[in-house]
Amino acid sequence: MRTRHVNVLIALAAVMLFSFSCFCISRMTQTSNQLTNCRNHILEFKEKMLHLKNKTERNRQELIKALSKVNYEIIQRKNMSVNLVEKKMNTLGNNETASNAFEILRFFFPHLRKVGRIYPDVIIGKEKTGVSFALGISTVNRGNQSYLKQALNSVVSRMTPSEEKDSVVIVSVADRNEDYLKSVVDMITKRFKRQLMSGSLEIISIPAFFYPNILHVQQSTEDSGKSESWRIKQVLDFCFLMLYAQPKAMYYLQLEDDIIAKKMYFTKITDFVHNITSKNWFYIEFSVLGFIGKLFKSEDLTDFVRFFLMFYKDKPIDLLLGDIFQVKMCNPGETPEKCAERNKQIRIRYKPSLFQHVGIQSSFPGREQYSKDIYY
Template structure:
């Protein structure tokens, strides 16, 4: 009996152990299957990640490629815009039309008759045309001094956006120095990129073959010959720039590379032109200093250039401007004062002046000048002073005596034909030259309401100007600023 009970107990334990073993085996099999599934899922996940990674890499490469293509196209388009006319004359296509305005130069300069095509080396520009105003700035190397960036910033920043769209500023590099040319191009490309892209700013360089043979004067040790060569080149530089600008705009405004513009200057010029009742004006002076701020109708520029080229060896260009007025507008035997008064509606002077000359270092090597346009408040304060009255300005840390030039019938004398020429410091040779060129007639003393200033001796001690300078004296135009 007892043995039976033991056997039953053993059988029960064996059944229980077998059941537990089966359960454990089943659980282990299930767990193994789950692990296998997890392993498979992990593998699939890895493969998915790898595919995504590969796809992402492919997309990244495609994006980089597309970005590089866009960048290249943008750079290509930008280069095409900046350099759309950056080419030499001999590289122009036969199908391209080039203005024949320069063909007139062949008549005045026989050496140009052998040149196939006369045209400036256009460096940067979009050949913008059909605007209201073309503003011409001729620039040359002044050694370690440069006022061009300051001038361009003043000229461009004081335009409205609409005025900028309706005008083009032309910088003419009238210098064969390659380093200077490169420095000007680099400066303008970096500082005025937007204006270059829009076509509101252009840069040209005058080809060396344009100038007649004046190398003997450049190589001469005689200062007078060097100065003569410099003056001749200056007139030719202006003429070339005028011919280039003539077909671009309705009006041409002559500026220089060392001036500052007043606020809203172009708005004032536009309003002034629109308020003129008659359109038969000859030219308008928006500054009394030399050739600065002279506004011409573009249709008249060719006539002015023809006259300047006939006498470019004889006088500075601001005196030639007065001569052409006298030739075209004055009656035989009529005094210049009466002629000026009679034609004041034709040769118009805007007051106060809109441009200030700031350059001290002359473009003629080794010379300095301190010509300044009197400020509006100074003009008011000095308006009641007697002829030849003094005004003191402070500059460069010390006082300078400057004598005012009249806006009416009187002006400071012009060193025409002498070494100073109103373009630099007056030396002893200049005064000696003037002493030999005194006219017999007395010059009317300086009047009140002066419009310009310059350094010089008191009026009582001044020699009378040369006959070439009488035009400047009678019309109240102070000496020129310079390139």
């Protein structure tokens, strides 16, 4: 009897032991599966973190590139000194000397007395000063025809590096057409970027408020009135450009936007000016045509501009240039021959001419001109 009880207890213990073993095995298997899943999650998390790290690194590199590009653009703009000068009334900028040069305009034009500051609307360049020569080129829209790029290339490319350093070429956009201004700026900043960055080339635009009301009235009348308005405006355009250039250099050379220059023209001008024995010359002609190639002492420009503004309604500027000589240099009562002899001494002509007029389409709409310098 006792033996049977013992066997039952042993069997019961075996069953319990077996059940516990199965339970333990089941729990271990479950735990193993959980550990495997946990490991898989950890591996997946690590993979995502690695991917995120790589993506962050790529974003950082792209950000660095973007910042570098922005900094490059800022430096480029700074080097090119692209300054869009706004019309701020009753304020003066840093360049007060240049600004003060325009003050004489208030005497001749009452409407400018109400303006706080007379200065170009736009200046692109380094506003270079302290050089020997300033070369002025006034340009307007000629419709489908433009000679400006050819003229600039001829003038700029035929300077030596030292001559370029000691000069500044000023392109004055005397046209209210904003599209034309933009086209000039785009062309020059692309084709003559180095000259802009070095300060040897500048672009300015004349503010519309500079012109008197008589000009706006005549532009809306008949063809004769439009022609007179065009002539008057041309005189005023030159005057504005001359006043802007006056504080920059010792000498001022007037050019136009439809000319070409001879090779070594600048060297020849420099040598000729430095070798003139007399310092009393009035101006020097490096072309016999119109107002092209006329060289002035900058210290005399204000007197020339005053005279031009006194008679800007009466004659073209090249004829006024002859009149000012008669007024200033011919004494009352002397013979024309004696005055003509003095003319040769102080109104000097250089031969052969260093500039040729190549434009056919005039700046006056619809008009063609074929003038050539026979001494070129």
